Amino acid sequence: MIEHDIIVIGGGLSGLRAALEAKRNGADVAVISKVPPIRSHSVAAQGGINASIGPDDSWDSHAYDTVKGSDYLADQDTVEILCKEAPEIVYEMENWGTLFSRTEDGKIAQRPFGGAGFPRTCYAGDRTGHNLLHTMYEQVLRAGVRIYNEWMVTRLATDSNRCTGFVALNLLNSELESFRAKSIVIATGGYGRIYQRSTNSIINTGFGISLAYRAGVPIQDMEFVQFHPTTLWGTNILITEGVRGEGGYLYNKDHERFMDKYAPESMELAPRDIVARSIQTEIDEGWGFSGGYVQLDITHLGKELINERLSGIRQICIDFAGVDPIKEPIPVQPGHHYSMGGISSGKDGLTPLDGLYAIGECACISVHGANRLGGNSLLDTIVFGKRAGEHAANAVKSIAMPSEDSLNESLTEERSNIDSMMGDGGESFADVKDELRQTMQRYVGVYRNRGDLETGLANVKALEKRGENIHVKSRVNAFNMELMNVLEVKGMLDIARVITEGALVREESRGAHYRTDFLERDDEKWLKHTLAYLKDGNPKLEYKDVTITQFQPKRREY
Amino acid sequence: MVYLKIKRQDESREWYDTFDIEQTPGMTVLEALFYVQEHMDGSLCFRYACRGAVCGSCGMLINRVPRLACRTQVGIAKKENTREGSGDIFVAGQKSESGEENEEILIEPLPNLKVIRDLIVDMDSFYNLVDSIKPWISSPEEHPEGGNLMDPDMRGKIEKYTNCILCACCHGSCPVAARDDTYLSPATLAKAWRMHLDPREDDASRQERLDFVDSESGVWGCDLVYKCVAVCPKKVPPTLGIKALREQIEKKKEN
Numbered sequence: 001m002i003e004h005d006i007i008v009i010g011g012g013l014s015g016l017r018a019a020l021e022a023k024r025n026g027a028d029v030a031v032i033s034k035v036p037p038i039r040s041h042s043v044a045a046q047g048g049i050n051a052s053i054g055p056d057d058s059w060d061s062h063a064y065d066t067v068k069g070s071d072y073l074a075d076q077d078t079v080e081i082l083c084k085e086a087p088e089i090v091y092e093m094e095n096w097g098t099l100f101s102r103t104e105d106g107k108i109a110q111r112p113f114g115g116a117g118f119p120r121t122c123y124a125g126d127r128t129g130h131n132l133l134h135t136m137y138e139q140v141l142r143a144g145v146r147i148y149n150e151w152m153v154t155r156l157a158t159d160s161n162r163c164t165g166f167v168a169l170n171l172l173n174s175e176l177e178s179f180r181a182k183s184i185v186i187a188t189g190g191y192g193r194i195y196q197r198s199t200n201s202i203i204n205t206g207f208g209i210s211l212a213y214r215a216g217v218p219i220q221d222m223e224f225v226q227f228h229p230t231t232l233w234g235t236n237i238l239i240t241e242g243v244r245g246e247g248g249y250l251y252n253k254d255h256e257r258f259m260d261k262y263a264p265e266s267m268e269l270a271p272r273d274i275v276a277r278s279i280q281t282e283i284d285e286g287w288g289f290s291g292g293y294v295q296l297d298i299t300h301l302g303k304e305l306i307n308e309r310l311s312g313i314r315q316i317c318i319d320f321a322g323v324d325p326i327k328e329p330i331p332v333q334p335g336h337h338y339s340m341g342g343i344s345s346g347k348d349g350l351t352p353l354d355g356l357y358a359i360g361e362c363a364c365i366s367v368h369g370a371n372r373l374g375g376n377s378l379l380d381t382i383v384f385g386k387r388a389g390e391h392a393a394n395a396v397k398s399i400a401m402p403s404e405d406s407l408n409e410s411l412t413e414e415r416s417n418i419d420s421m422m423g424d425g426g427e428s429f430a431d432v433k434d435e436l437r438q439t440m441q442r443y444v445g446v447y448r449n450r451g452d453l454e455t456g457l458a459n460v461k462a463l464e465k466r467g468e469n470i471h472v473k474s475r476v477n478a479f480n481m482e483l484m485n486v487l488e489v490k491g492m493l494d495i496a497r498v499i500t501e502g503a504l505v506r507e508e509s510r511g512a513h514y515r516t517d518f519l520e521r522d523d524e525k526w527l528k529h530t531l532a533y534l535k536d537g538n539p540k541l542e543y544k545d546v547t548i549t550q551f552q553p554k555r556r557e558y
Numbered sequence: 559m560v561y562l563k564i565k566r567q568d569e570s571r572e573w574y575d576t577f578d579i580e581q582t583p584g585m586t587v588l589e590a591l592f593y594v595q596e597h598m599d600g601s602l603c604f605r606y607a608c609r610g611a612v613c614g615s616c617g618m619l620i621n622r623v624p625r626l627a628c629r630t631q632v633g634i635a636k637k638e639n640t641r642e643g644s645g646d647i648f649v650a651g652q653k654s655e656s657g658e659e660n661e662e663i664l665i666e667p668l669p670n671l672k673v674i675r676d677l678i679v680d681m682d683s684f685y686n687l688v689d690s691i692k693p694w695i696s697s698p699e700e701h702p703e704g705g706n707l708m709d710p711d712m713r714g715k716i717e718k719y720t721n722c723i724l725c726a727c728c729h730g731s732c733p734v735a736a737r738d739d740t741y742l743s744p745a746t747l748a749k750a751w752r753m754h755l756d757p758r759e760d761d762a763s764r765q766e767r768l769d770f771v772d773s774e775s776g777v778w779g780c781d782l783v784y785k786c787v788a789v790c791p792k793k794v795p796p797t798l799g800i801k802a803l804r805e806q807i808e809k810k811k812e813n
Contacts (some may be wrong), residue, residue, distance in 0.1 A: 043613050053704075476675070
């Protein structure tokens with residue numbers, strides 16, 4: 001049994017920031033991650049991080065844009081924290097070595113992003129995530145935080161409403177080990193790979209969310225799934241919103257800048273949900289190019305600007321689509337991008353399960369509501385990572401190490417669970433996974449309606465049945481990828497089920513959740529958060545109020 | 559169709575397996591490996607994460623060239639000689655004589671690191687080399703009001719090196735790393751130069767790092783053959799950083 005005061009599951013930006021803060025506050029802290037921290041999906045973030053550091057900007061202007069962007073589903077008390085703490089978080093990262101892009105006079109440069117009333121997004125070219133993650137990792141090394149690389153956590157252990165630790169699989173040799181801790185922080189990121197088209201890393205299966213869900217923790221607002229308007233046609237690699245921020249135009253096959261039909265004031269810089277639906281409508285109505293895409297054109301921006309601020313995008317287009325955006329437009333289509341929902345947690349990352357925290361994309365602290373604005377997710381990871389780390393470090397001072405009983409029990413259960421999966425015959429994880437991803441893309445996508453959602457739900461339930469019968473044929477011990485995939489597919493099914501049921505019940509259109517059979521937002525019935533609890537193998541839905549402080553809901557127009 | 563000839567390895571033996579798979583338009587080598595893993599042989603293992611050439615997980619030897627599997631197109635690798643049997647490491651694919659597709663791609667683990675299994679190598683030894691130079695900015699706790707200022711030109715100089723994703727392709731191509739496992743590696747030395755250049759770094763740490771790389775395992779070990787520069791998927795030029803570090807060391811010694 002391995003022991004630490006605090007163990008953070010996940011080595012992306014939020015997990016590393018939590019670990020760093022806990023360490024700075026004197027705690028014995030470790031990070032456990034299925035990939036080395038610098039391989040985490042945070043590294044792929046391109047566009048930037050929001051902070052109201054401009055001379056005419058203010059935190060409450062940032063908060064207003066965030067709440068409006070969220071279609072009034074965000075909790076305004078947590079949004080206030082996000083926006084107030086943003087400038088300090090950005091300056092801190094800058095001081096630790098992040099290579100932000102600069103203005104002529106040497107200050108941190110900012111670019112416009114969708115749904116923002118001010119050029120508020122600080123950026124490092126189009127590699128902001130890479131810069132932030134490497135900087136954060138460097139500071140974690142400097143602080144001497146213990147890191148367990150290439151371990152997959154498979155089950156949380158609990159004892160009378162307290163999280164006592166977890167069981168993890170060492171990918172190097174397939175051995176199971178129990179980890180005991182006074183506090184556990186889940187920071188495992190999103191679940192993009194349950195959709196066929198996703199900008200997410202292949203590792204983003206949402207397993208951390210299912211860990212908490214299976215331990216009895218509610219997951220919140222899962223029906224709100226963000227589709228990014230511009231992903232590269234074919235591979236769905238992200239083409240940052242910064243491309244539109246720098247002045248890119250969207251064209252349909254008749255070379256019309258079609259955004260004037262949908263958001264005449266904001267055009268390409270309307271929020272993501274609106275631009276994603278606009279592109280999907282063009283494609284669905286036959287105005288897209290053959291194969292289902294539209295064009296994102298930056299040829300007019302010139303080689304110099306593209307090489308300076310969008311060089312990563314240029315390289316991605318060349319490598320993955322054979323298109324040089326200096327010379328020709330980029331083929332793009334909407335794709336899954338971000339999870340607004342996640343493990344229900346509060347302003348310090350605390351979940352309803354004692355000793356368990358959740359932060360970053362796997363969490364729902366509800367700063368993004370029904371639709372996240374670009375530049376707010378990197379901010380969310382660092383602001384709430386820091387808060388959770390500080391809170392956990394203070395909390396463990398007065399908490400005793402839990403007894404070993406629940407961990408020994410969990411270890412035994414998990415051994416038998418994995419033993420029962422090994423063997424020939426049965427279903428293949430790849431078939432179940434592929435069908436799940438197709439189902440979610442087809443029936444629980446950008447546009448939703450009762451009929452599709454019911455079909456989607458029936459499919460997911462059928463796949464859950466098949467999921468019980470998946471076997472691991474490979475018996476190798478070192479890096480048994482098949483075993484890891486089988487475990488993950490089961491978690492993916494949990495998440496798909498909750499998203500689909502939540503979307504079916506929510507009879508309104510709000511932010512990224514768009515019902516063609518209920519076109520309007522319905523505040524009277526649906527200005528509330530969805531909570532899903534696992535009860536007897538099924539999600540049980542409950543609802544709770546949205547916290548509203550200074551911004552009363554009004555119609556959202558751009 | 560395409561044949562993937564993959565080097566396999568476990569604790570006790572080494573062998574090659576050939577998998578015959580259907581090539582789809584735009585297919586990358588990483589996608590082809592997934593096809594094998596999911597449908598043909600679940601025991602095949604390799605690392606991956608982003609599939610978009612930003613995380614650096616899937617560095618491997620493809621037709622004897624260290625590169626990222628995720629951004630290497632099957633269609634392009636097929637048109638190259640596999641250079642099977644060659645003990646050399648190359649910096650670019652070599653078009654087959656006829657210019658026609660030869661149907662086969664040779665896939666092997668990244669050289670100069672111990673193999674754990676199949677295409678998975680021991681990256682910890684590589685990371686330990688990188689970490690030995692204390693690769694972080696030792697800035698003071700308090701930042702100046704409004705953040706530090708930085709000249710955009712200086713930012714441009716540093717950025718070339720900041721783009722490193724630690725994929726170890728440079729390490730796999732490096733003849734010095736091949737003969738000396740204490741050599742710090744092109745990636746490490748590129749990072750040392752990145753930290754050295756940064757105006758936010760404090761002078762004592764900068765000097766300490768300069769002293770540390772002033773050795774045969776450090777900047778003086780480099781053969782200056784530029785293989786690392788040629789294979790880097792992010793266009794980082796480690797050799798230029800190494801030469802610049804040498805100049806700094808010599809300048810300090812003269813003073």
